Amino acid sequence: MTVDSSAARKRSAAGKAGTTGSKADSAGTKSGATGAKRTTSTTRAPRTARAGAKKSTEPELVQLLTPEGKRVKNAVYDSYVAGITPEDLRGLYRDMVLTRRFDAEATALQRQGELGLWASLLGQEAAQIGSGRATREDDYVFPTYREHGVAWCRGVDPTNLLGMFRGVNNGGWDPNSNNFHLYTIVIGSQTLHATGYAMGVAKDGADSAVIAYFGDGASSQGDVAESFTFSAVYNAPVVFFCQNNQWAISEPTEKQTRVPLYQRAQGYGFPGVRVDGNDVLACLAVTKWALERARNGEGPTLVEAFTYRMGAHTTSDDPSRYRGDEERQAWEAKDPILRLRRHLEASNHADEGFFEELEAESEALGKRVREAVRAMPDPDHFAIFENVYADGHALVDEERAQFAAYQASFADAEGGH
Amino acid sequence: MAEKMAMAKAINESLRRALEADPKVLVMGEDVGKLGGVFRVTDGLQKDFGDSRVIDTPLAESGIVGTAIGLALRGYRPVVEIQFDGFVFPAYDQIVTQLAKMHARSLGKVKMPVVVRIPYGGGIGAVEHHSESPEALFAHVAGLKIVSPSNASDAYWMMQQAIQSDDPVIYFEPKRRYWDKAEVDVEAIPAPLHKAQVVREGTDLTLAAYGPMVKLCQEVAAAAAEEGKSLEVLDLRSVSPLDFDAIQASVEKTRRLVVVHEAPVFFGSGGEIAARITERCFYHLEAPVLRVGGYHAPYPPARLEEEYLPDLDRVLDAVDRSLAY
Numbered sequence: 001m002t003v004d005s006s007a008a009r010k011r012s013a014a015g016k017a018g019t020t021g022s023k024a025d026s027a028g029t030k031s032g033a034t035g036a037k038r039t040t041s042t043t044r045a046p047r048t049a050r051a052g053a054k055k056s057t058e059p060e061l062v063q064l065l066t067p068e069g070k071r072v073k074n075a076v077y078d079s080y081v082a083g084i085t086p087e088d089l090r091g092l093y094r095d096m097v098l099t100r101r102f103d104a105e106a107t108a109l110q111r112q113g114e115l116g117l118w119a120s121l122l123g124q125e126a127a128q129i130g131s132g133r134a135t136r137e138d139d140y141v142f143p144t145y146r147e148h149g150v151a152w153c154r155g156v157d158p159t160n161l162l163g164m165f166r167g168v169n170n171g172g173w174d175p176n177s178n179n180f181h182l183y184t185i186v187i188g189s190q191t192l193h194a195t196g197y198a199m200g201v202a203k204d205g206a207d208s209a210v211i212a213y214f215g216d217g218a219s220s221q222g223d224v225a226e227s228f229t230f231s232a233v234y235n236a237p238v239v240f241f242c243q244n245n246q247w248a249i250s251e252p253t254e255k256q257t258r259v260p261l262y263q264r265a266q267g268y269g270f271p272g273v274r275v276d277g278n279d280v281l282a283c284l285a286v287t288k289w290a291l292e293r294a295r296n297g298e299g300p301t302l303v304e305a306f307t308y309r310m311g312a313h314t315t316s317d318d319p320s321r322y323r324g325d326e327e328r329q330a331w332e333a334k335d336p337i338l339r340l341r342r343h344l345e346a347s348n349h350a351d352e353g354f355f356e357e358l359e360a361e362s363e364a365l366g367k368r369v370r371e372a373v374r375a376m377p378d379p380d381h382f383a384i385f386e387n388v389y390a391d392g393h394a395l396v397d398e399e400r401a402q403f404a405a406y407q408a409s410f411a412d413a414e415g416g417h
Numbered sequence: 418m419a420e421k422m423a424m425a426k427a428i429n430e431s432l433r434r435a436l437e438a439d440p441k442v443l444v445m446g447e448d449v450g451k452l453g454g455v456f457r458v459t460d461g462l463q464k465d466f467g468d469s470r471v472i473d474t475p476l477a478e479s480g481i482v483g484t485a486i487g488l489a490l491r492g493y494r495p496v497v498e499i500q501f502d503g504f505v506f507p508a509y510d511q512i513v514t515q516l517a518k519m520h521a522r523s524l525g526k527v528k529m530p531v532v533v534r535i536p537y538g539g540g541i542g543a544v545e546h547h548s549e550s551p552e553a554l555f556a557h558v559a560g561l562k563i564v565s566p567s568n569a570s571d572a573y574w575m576m577q578q579a580i581q582s583d584d585p586v587i588y589f590e591p592k593r594r595y596w597d598k599a600e601v602d603v604e605a606i607p608a609p610l611h612k613a614q615v616v617r618e619g620t621d622l623t624l625a626a627y628g629p630m631v632k633l634c635q636e637v638a639a640a641a642a643e644e645g646k647s648l649e650v651l652d653l654r655s656v657s658p659l660d661f662d663a664i665q666a667s668v669e670k671t672r673r674l675v676v677v678h679e680a681p682v683f684f685g686s687g688g689e690i691a692a693r694i695t696e697r698c699f700y701h702l703e704a705p706v707l708r709v710g711g712y713h714a715p716y717p718p719a720r721l722e723e724e725y726l727p728d729l730d731r732v733l734d735a736v737d738r739s740l741a742y
Contacts, residue, residue, distance in 0.1 A: 196487020226480035
């Protein structure tokens with residue numbers, strides 16, 4: 001395997017990916033000047049400054065649909081969605097609506113005590129559906145623990161995602177059934193798995209591609225940096241899809257980086273691009289482009305989907321402790337579902353019947369999920385000892401036997417039931 | 418077809434055989450390709466199998482193990498090298514949170530046939546981080562299997578078995594024994610990977626060890642024999658699982674046990690063996706199980722390592738203390 005850096009350089013030089021010039025410097029000055037040891041009292045001030053400064057200094061996003069639902073031309077990426085039909089657009093809309101409905105049901109189930117925890121994707125539907133629908137059946141997806149929309153696109157039954165959040169397993173689906181790997185909770189670990197998998201794809205001579213999801217917080221992890229290094233050096237067919245949802249629990253993006261995240265790619269020798277993460281069409285187009293690069297042997301790409309985590313980090317989190325409502329309200333105006341609906345309506349691509357039918361389908365999905373979770377049985381006690389090893393282990397056998405004897409002692413005490 | 422070869426060569430031959438037998442086997446690590454590894458364990462493999470199967474990696478241990486996991490998910494069987502014991506810790510996260518748990522997390526759907534080779538232990542006069550024995554840090558983690566051969570023949574066969582295993586195996590290579598030669602019969606029928614072996618029979622006391630300390634224990638047994646003491650030496654070979662049945666059988670015969678390892682005694686494998694053998698053999702024991710190993714101090718500079726490492730006299734001292742009960 002050789003490093004195809006020339007191809008990568010050409011691509012990034014073509015100007016898709018912004019440059020690390022004065023923009024980066026100004027962003028850097030902004031966060032760097034105050035240093036790491038900010039006092040609590042000053043924490044709010046820079047954030048306001050950031051919100052204000054973003055308009056002038058943040059690089060442009062790839063956008064095909066404005067928040068008002070207006071289709072805008074893009075010379076580079078239009079071709080990747082050129083063949084899209086009204087039916088496809090309705091499909092994307094349906095995906096997003098159903099994903100949001102599923103997500104809301106899961107949040108409700110947590111509040112009802114049916115789930116121990118839920119990590120909501122609210123607000124990130126476009127990033128996930130757009131990128132997920134860009135993948136081919138033989139592609140392989142490595143998610144974090146929030147990619148419910150991508151799972152949907154891959155055909156994973158949404159109820160399977162809930163087992164780990166209910167506490168009945170640590171991952172309840174066969175990754176190879178849908179080429180959708182198990183949720184990975186340790187931040188960033190899966191980017192290396194994706195890279196290794198992609199190295200294997202290249203060794204096999206296949207033209208599949210791999211996509212690794214991670215977030216702005218994970219971008220600080222060493223594993224993500226190492227995955228960039230490995231994928232670049234081996235020219236692995238992998239797309240790094242970073243959903244920058246602005247918050248890593250309570251830490252804003254400026255606690256993770258001095259440069260816009262997509263610009264990190266340049267230092268590794270492959271292109272990076274920032275896309276409007278609330279624009280499903282743009283996410284679809286940019287991810288298709290990146291996956292195509294991978295298939296063509298042009299190596300890795302970093303896509304930064306600029307989006308917003310509308311809800312809490314998880315159901316255990318309380319965002320009111322670290323961010324204000326005004327920020328959320330500003331992002332609500334850029335809602336991914338709303339903008340596609342505006343587009344569909346303005347283009348007469350969907351009638352009232354479509355939306356009504358979808359509403360009914362949403363409710364049916366919510367009901368199905370609710371019933372499936374409530375019916376989900378607790379695992380057998382002996383599941384503790386199952387699948388610890390593929391080829392068995394003497395100590396596990398011994399401890400299982402001890403556990404069985406201990407359990408049986410209660411049965412004896414109760415009269416041999 | 419027995420041939421006398423050094424342990425390093427035996428591992429090399431075993432890797433070669435695995436690469437020949439299965440196109441899914443890969444060798445990965447820092448300097449394993451052109452250089453043949455800093456200990457030459459992978460010498461000549463890249464030349465013969467190409468750089469897509471014998472892969473020089475970036476200097477990033479987490480990356481090495483993390484990508485090996487991905488390759489295993491794709492159906493490969495990577496054998497990765499961590500250049501030295503003290504360098505494994507950047508990969509510790511991937512090994513503990515991912516490699517060890519992937520099979521269970523997937524409810525058995527995914528297998529992780531990854532071998533992590535770690536040259537370990539002291540006695541070679543090295544600088545810091547090049548002489549450590551971190552096996553207990555891995556043995557504590559369910560999902561991993563931990564082995565350490567003591568001689569060239571075991572090194573050859575245990576590597577074959579580790580590669581064939583569908584579980585992740587941490588394969589600790591006693592670097593100070595790399596150049597010790599022994600007969601290796603490449604047509605033999607090997608003993609099971611996780612079974613201990615009695616390498617010297619005795620009646621008065623059992624010495625249990627693995628990896629680099631087996632040779633020392635054999636020397637101790639020879640010295641003790643001159644004083645009329647009959648020591649049994651058990652080569653444990655596997656740290657996880659540990660072959661407690663074999664230890665128990667030996668202790669029921671000798672009634673005394675001394676466990677020897679280079680790793681620090683505190684929370685080391687000797688502690689686990691002592692506890693479990695006390696449970697299993699309480700009425701057979703004539704003396705408490707004693708342990709000889711490293712101290713609760715960072716591995717010392719090379720000029721002090723002879724004081725830190727178990728040696729003939731320290732083990733004999735423990736033997737005397739046990740026999741004095």
